Amino acid sequence: xxxxxxxxxxxxxxxxxxxxxxxxxxxxxxxxxxxxxxxxxxxxxxxxxxxxxxxxxxxxxxxxxxxxxxxxxxxxxxxxxxxxxxxxxxxxxxxxxxxxxxxxxxxxxxxxxxxxxxxxxxxxxxxxxxxxxxxxxxxxxxxxxxxxxxxxxxxxxxxxxxxxxxxxxxxxxxxxxxxxxxxxxxxxxxxxxxxxxxxxxxxxxxxxxxxxxxxxxxxxxxxxxxxxxxxxxxxxxxxxxxxxxxxxxxxxxxxxxxxxxxxxxxxxxxxxxxxxxxxxxxxxxxxxxxxxxxxxxxxxxxxxxxxxxxxxxxxxxxxxxxxxxxxxxxxxxxxxxxxxxxxxxxxxxxxxxxxxxxxxxxxxxxxxxxxxxxxxxxxxxxxxxxxxxxxxxxxxxxxxxxxxxxxxxxxxxxx
Amino acid sequence: xxxxxxxxxxxxxxxxxxxxxxxxxxxxxxxxxxxxxxxxxxxxxxxxxxxxxxxxxxxxxxxxxxxxxxxxxxxxxxxxxxxxxxxxxxxxxxxxxxxxxxxxxxxxxxxxxxxxxxxxxxxxxxxxxxxxxxxxxxxxxxxxxxxxxxxxxxxxxxxxxxxxxxxxxxxxxxxxxxxxxxxxxxxxxxxxxxxxxxxxxxxxxxxxxxxxxxxxxxxxxxxxxxxxxxxxxxxxxxxxxxxxxxxxxxxxxxxxxxxxxxxxxxxxxxxxxxxxxxxxxxxxxxxxxxxxxxxxxxxxxxxxxxxxxxxxxxxxxxxxxxxxxxxxxxxxxxxxxxxxxxxxxxxxxxxxxxxxxxxxxxxxxxxxxxxxxxxxxxxxxxxxxxxxxxxxxxxxxxxxxxxxxxxxxxxxxxx
Numbered sequence: 001x002x003x004x005x006x007x008x009x010x011x012x013x014x015x016x017x018x019x020x021x022x023x024x025x026x027x028x029x030x031x032x033x034x035x036x037x038x039x040x041x042x043x044x045x046x047x048x049x050x051x052x053x054x055x056x057x058x059x060x061x062x063x064x065x066x067x068x069x070x071x072x073x074x075x076x077x078x079x080x081x082x083x084x085x086x087x088x089x090x091x092x093x094x095x096x097x098x099x100x101x102x103x104x105x106x107x108x109x110x111x112x113x114x115x116x117x118x119x120x121x122x123x124x125x126x127x128x129x130x131x132x133x134x135x136x137x138x139x140x141x142x143x144x145x146x147x148x149x150x151x152x153x154x155x156x157x158x159x160x161x162x163x164x165x166x167x168x169x170x171x172x173x174x175x176x177x178x179x180x181x182x183x184x185x186x187x188x189x190x191x192x193x194x195x196x197x198x199x200x201x202x203x204x205x206x207x208x209x210x211x212x213x214x215x216x217x218x219x220x221x222x223x224x225x226x227x228x229x230x231x232x233x234x235x236x237x238x239x240x241x242x243x244x245x246x247x248x249x250x251x252x253x254x255x256x257x258x259x260x261x262x263x264x265x266x267x268x269x270x271x272x273x274x275x276x277x278x279x280x281x282x283x284x285x286x287x288x289x290x291x292x293x294x295x296x297x298x299x300x301x302x303x304x305x306x307x308x309x310x311x312x313x314x315x316x317x318x319x320x321x322x323x324x325x326x327x328x329x330x331x332x333x334x335x336x337x338x339x340x341x342x343x344x345x346x347x348x349x350x351x352x353x354x355x356x357x358x359x360x361x362x363x364x365x366x367x368x369x370x371x372x373x374x375x376x377x378x379x380x381x382x383x384x385x386x387x388x389x390x391x392x393x394x395x396x397x398x399x400x401x402x403x404x405x406x407x408x409x410x411x412x413x414x415x
Numbered sequence: 416x417x418x419x420x421x422x423x424x425x426x427x428x429x430x431x432x433x434x435x436x437x438x439x440x441x442x443x444x445x446x447x448x449x450x451x452x453x454x455x456x457x458x459x460x461x462x463x464x465x466x467x468x469x470x471x472x473x474x475x476x477x478x479x480x481x482x483x484x485x486x487x488x489x490x491x492x493x494x495x496x497x498x499x500x501x502x503x504x505x506x507x508x509x510x511x512x513x514x515x516x517x518x519x520x521x522x523x524x525x526x527x528x529x530x531x532x533x534x535x536x537x538x539x540x541x542x543x544x545x546x547x548x549x550x551x552x553x554x555x556x557x558x559x560x561x562x563x564x565x566x567x568x569x570x571x572x573x574x575x576x577x578x579x580x581x582x583x584x585x586x587x588x589x590x591x592x593x594x595x596x597x598x599x600x601x602x603x604x605x606x607x608x609x610x611x612x613x614x615x616x617x618x619x620x621x622x623x624x625x626x627x628x629x630x631x632x633x634x635x636x637x638x639x640x641x642x643x644x645x646x647x648x649x650x651x652x653x654x655x656x657x658x659x660x661x662x663x664x665x666x667x668x669x670x671x672x673x674x675x676x677x678x679x680x681x682x683x684x685x686x687x688x689x690x691x692x693x694x695x696x697x698x699x700x701x702x703x704x705x706x707x708x709x710x711x712x713x714x715x716x717x718x719x720x721x722x723x724x725x726x727x728x729x730x731x732x733x734x735x736x737x738x739x740x741x742x743x744x745x746x747x748x749x750x751x752x753x754x755x756x757x758x759x760x761x762x763x764x765x766x767x768x769x770x771x772x773x774x775x776x777x778x779x780x781x782x783x784x785x786x787x788x789x790x791x792x793x794x795x796x797x798x799x800x801x802x803x804x805x806x807x808x809x810x811x812x813x814x815x816x817x818x819x820x821x822x823x824x825x826x827x828x829x830x
Contacts, residue, residue, distance in 0.1 A: 060797075060798040092623070176627055317584050414757070
């Protein structure tokens, strides 16, 4: 059954306390994956530069490799003419050094020949004698247009911390150093189940009194977007022993279980019953002082998290993003990530008063108006799904500032 | 070869003009996918509510379904006592209506029996006579604690626009209406190739003069994160006819081709040569007035985009995010998305002067200092990769405000 948002028999804990408990979730184990499959995976060990980067002095412009001392004083009045000793081949080394009075043509990325410490840009030379000599008629700073060995990174420099979710630039760095297999955390395997006699599968036509189970689809998508492998466990009838057996089986084969529905203290409180005899530490909280999503339940069987989600789709969607997603990031070994990296400052267009101690999440639409960005709260409570679909994001009204006046600045947590 | 950032022979177009040309990219075709595989896919047709939501009047609290007229005047002094007609079964309908002076126990989500239009919260009743009657001693607003048929969405209401990249809440909405197969755009198939004799595969040990090709790994990850299926095409030697054949073959089998390296006007401008005889419209621009990433090349063979990326890994990473990712979103049918949804306001800690007409992208680290958030530009030019790995994001210095003083407010485009 759907969980009531109005029950008073829950022992609510503050949102900050819930976050602290959820953040204690220990990570899953490790595996090794090829770099081509490592995007979005979580690094298990810190990565330090195994060598200097670049490994040699390189040109960062197309031009001529020269000795800086030769060209420092060049000017329109006193141009410097150098003889061209050849061309640095790309992907190979120049067979000899560049001596005083000499230059070697070089392309961006080429290794500087021995003796050369400077590159004169191709646009700043004039070719003489069919390319046998080059004339330089403006001063060049010695060391210009090159990158020194180890200038980007010195061998041993800390580059990527353990717990980093790998981004394209991180993979570029690993590839640069020839690291093609990476130690990462396993993707957590998470089962998603629904409980409730009133639910039917989305593919079925509901009988009178039934509704389609939208939450399992949404939770599966959210779990997958949080970097986990999801198993859809279907709908379990409102029966404590069936639920207990299903959860036990799901825990055997997964790193965590998320149960949709059934966490209210209402007429049929099955989830709490079914979770009462989990392995220690068992139920860690049942009820957070938030709106929407108050009846959220969190337990651990050993190191494996078990979550009872609020039943209204909107509550479930919001509680997942605000509380469960950061917990799954921890389960996946990721540390210290901002749960809401995408924010936009705006002004709230209507006043809002929260209850002291409670954290509220308002669904808002962003609208440009009067030369500013406004957050318009959308109508409809947690029983309506459209507001979270039409919303651009959420405004968190936290316990530090429970009242907002119209026009107050807010941070919109973007979808 | 790596593309020089210093060439002056390119005909640079303004960044806004490049964005306009890139946004013209036509979308790929459609396919139908199951809702469980539709997260992040792009909706091909708008979706309107096929029915009222909810389909019936439902309880949003656990309590008793009553006639509002019966309980409107209830008070401590004049409590109302109603006789309990039974319990609304979850997932089924109450077999008869609720008459005057009657109440039926109901759980959150239950359908209201005929005649009932209000739910009194379980916390606000006192059970009498072993549950045969209930006493209500506070006024209840008629219509409280229910959601009316169609209150969330009326049949026919516009819900999701075509071009929407489907989020978990969008999938919840589709599932609620029993839509389990969705019309979406195909995932674009994109080939990534590198050119350059100086490059070797990351798994190989570079010969003297060579470097490992980090760009293909990074570009493949970026292309995949942009919602495309990527094919890694390996490294093509610096040979115009080999390159031309490889691109032609890649275009036969893909919706677009991204070529890393080879777009400079330097000693060996192969990419532009190789792309010169593409089908119309061919090369659309070669050079954007930006830093880093100036020598970026963009062509279309019919409807298929072909991109020549700048060769420095840092330039390639930034140009992809700023220009090519939005183009691939268009190719995938997504419209109107903010290329940088994640922003954070901060103050720049050092002055920066751009050249008039040029758009600069600074790599910055966010640091809390003196009670504010500061964006510290990281040292190192486009030839260093570490700055883009250590950066929290970018500051775009656009042509409207080419000079920043230390302390000026900036929007940090977050990674």
